[in-house]
Amino acid sequence: MKNLKLIMLAFLAVVLFSYEGYGQRKKKNSPVFSKVVYEGKDQVYIDNPLSENEFYNPIIQGAYPDPAITRKGDDYYMVHSTFAMFPGVPIFHSKDLVNWRQIGHVLDRKSQLKVHDTGISAGIFAPDINYNSNNDTFYMIVTQFAGGIGNMVVKTKDPLQGWSDPYKLNFEGIDPALFFDEDGKAYVVHNDAPNEGEERYEGHRVIKIWEYDLEADQVVAGTDKIIVDGGVDPAKNPIWIEAPHIYKKNNRYYLMCAxxxxxxxxxxxxxxSDDVMGPYVPAPSNPILTQRYFGDNRKNRVDWAGHADLVQGPDDKYYGVFLGIRPNDKGRVNTGRETFILPVDWSGEWPVFENGLIPMEPKLKVPEGVTNKRGEEGFFPNGNFTYTEDFNSKDLDYRWIGLRGPREDFIEYTNRGLKINPFAVNIKEVKPTSTLFKRQMHKNFSFTTTLDFKPQSEKELAGIVCLQSEAFNYVFGVTRVGKDYMLVLERTEGKGQGRNRTVSSEILASTNIDLSKPITLQVKATGDDYEFGYSLDGQDFRNLGGTVSGDILSTNVAGGFTGTLLGIYATTANDAIPD
Known part of the structure; x- marks a missing residue:
């Protein structure tokens, strides 16, 4: 019996090891990355230097879409969609709406985030964060398209101390938001499909409201009601009414939607409306924010503006955070949907985003009494900046994320740098990958890392990946073919949609490489032109593969909802093998 127990324990250990590490083995020759330098060099910031009382818009560059914001006293908290990134839902803190510090992620445990087997653009959609002064509690409500969860809520008394496990909510649809009324009652609003049999056209959606039971953390069955059917003008068949938020001002209820x-x-x-449950009447001058009326050739173009949330600022004015894009010279959206802010004029009956209906500018005036710290003192940088990561602290910067699984499952700190213990998973698979990512935050940038690695077979590869999704990416890394160490550049591109999608990979270039010393790898871009290079002395770079297009790294080419992720990557399931 004792032997049987030992055998069973050994079997269980193997099963758990295989599940948790996806075939990971700690190898003696695992790659070590000793330094990463990211430098942004966008022309818009060179042409528009800041004056003493200005700050840049977007306030959070790169793929931080779907912002939602709340306030408790003098503290502001903001969250964003993260889809299959892990940890999920970055949370930022500010005292003034100008200087932001990331304080962590809301969903940082596997018990909260179950995206291990989902495509990059599934997972976490459109979080809403709200502070309920009636019970001194913060709530984050969101749709998780993974793990059989759907709509869910987590909560905390203090965003710096972590969040609860999810409470699964009993309703369909997406983009839920909570509203806490002054009388202590709570409500959920969200996007949903029309009632069965009442769909009128493609993209027809409705906004629903439910009463919310704060004791049970659940919507109250039978209280659901459609409060917007289609959009502002149903006769024009408006599409995708979504991302609702309710606000109360002067005893009236205001419903804002994308x-x-x-x-x-x-x-x-x-x-x-005069009643939280409706009926709701649209403003006579909708929309209150858009960039859709302007030509594509305007200078410093911002587009796709919407998905907004409102908050009162430190100067008692209203402000709205929202997503937008800044396409590159070829109209590509490689930086993804970013977070912008504008003041909101709510001096009359209806709120209107100031300068939100004319072409947006790259700079704003700071609120009165606020100083722009320009990314110093631990605040999140924007504009042009250089970020250097030496991996000499075990408190990894929050900008570094994994894909479908925790970073801690594959990283290891050493006195030589950060070791990545590779999974037997390559970047094209819908599984957790052993890749440490940060977001591309500029149209013009360079991303450089030093790698110490001697692969033992063609199945091993380590280097850089530029990723839009599992079906659209570049891999630039070191592998082995026979007795030769090889540096290879591979392009992967999907064709078609959904189940009809096929994925093909092409080796664009390769070369024999001397790995007697660490090698430095670099990707750099000027707009849509990307170049990959390597250096054996850390200074003089040789190009491999010429100039390649950033097309497959663009949201409007690859589809989905993310921007480009730049990663340091290792695998023992490599299939980028040169002839």
């Missing part, structure tokens, strides 16, 4: 879809027709619209 309309038009997250693309060129994106906009923000507003309705009002």
């Amino acid at each position: 309309e038009g879809g997250t693309g060129g027709n994106h906009s923000e619209v507003i309705f009002a």
Whole structure:
């Protein structure tokens, strides 16, 4: 019996090891990355230097879409969508709406985030964060398209101390938001499909409201009601009314939503009612925010503006955070949907985003009494900046994320740098990958890392990956073919949609490489032109593969909802093998 128990324990250990590490083995020759340098060099910031009382818009560059914001006293908290990235839902803190510090992630445990087997653009959609002064509690409600979860809520008394495990909510649809009324009652609003049999056209959606039971953390069955059917003008068949938020001002209830879809027709619209359950009447001058009326050739183009949330600022004015894009010279959206802010004029009956209906500018005036710290003192940088990571601290910067699984499952700190213990998973698979990512935050940038690695077979590869998704990416790394060490550049591109999608990979270039010393790898871009290079002395770089297109790294080419992720990558399931 004792032997049987030992055998069973050994079997269980193997099963758990295989599940947790996806075939990971700690290898003696695992790659070590000793330094990463990211440098942004966008022309817009060179042409528009800041004056003493200005700050840049977007406030959070790169793929931090779908912002939602709340306030407790003098503290502001903001969250964003993260899809299959792990940890999920970055949370930022500010005292003034100008200087932001990331304080962690809301969903940082496997018990909260179950995206291990989902595509990069599934997972976490459109979080909403709200502070309930009636019970001194913060709530984050979100749709998780993974793990059989759907709509869920987590909560905390202090965002710095972590969040609860999810409470699964009993309703369909997406983009839920909570509203806490002054009388202590709570409500959920969300996007949903029309009632069965009442769909009128493609993209027809509705906004629903439910009463919410704060004791049970659940919507109250039978209280659901459609409060917007289609959008502002149902006769025009408006599409994708979504991302609702309710606000209360002067004893009236205001319902703000996105309309038009997250693309060129994106906009923000507003309705009002004397009762939280409706009926809601649209403002006569909708939309209150959009960039859809302007030509593609405008300078410093911002587009796709919408999916907004409002908050009162430190100067008692209202401000709205929202997503937008800044396409490159070829109209590509490689930096993804970013977070912008504008002041909101709510001096009359209806709120309107100031300068939100004219072409947006790259700079704003700071609120009165606020100083722009320009990314110093631990605040999140924007504009042009250089970020250097030496991996000499075990408190890894929050900007580094994994894909479908925790970073801690594959990283190891050494006195030589950061070791990545590779999974037997390559970047094209829908599984957790042993890749440490940060977001591309500029159109013009360089991303450089030093790698110490001697692969033992063609199945081993380590280097850089530029990733839009599992079906659209570049891999630039070191592998082995026979007795030769090889540096290889591979392009992977999907064709078609859904189940009809096929994925093909092409080796664009390769070369024999001397790995007697660490090698430095680099990707750099000027707009849509990407170049990959390597250096054996850390200074003089040789190009491999010429100039390649960034097309497959663009949201509007690859589809989905993310921007480009730049990663340091290792695998023992390599299939990028040169002839």
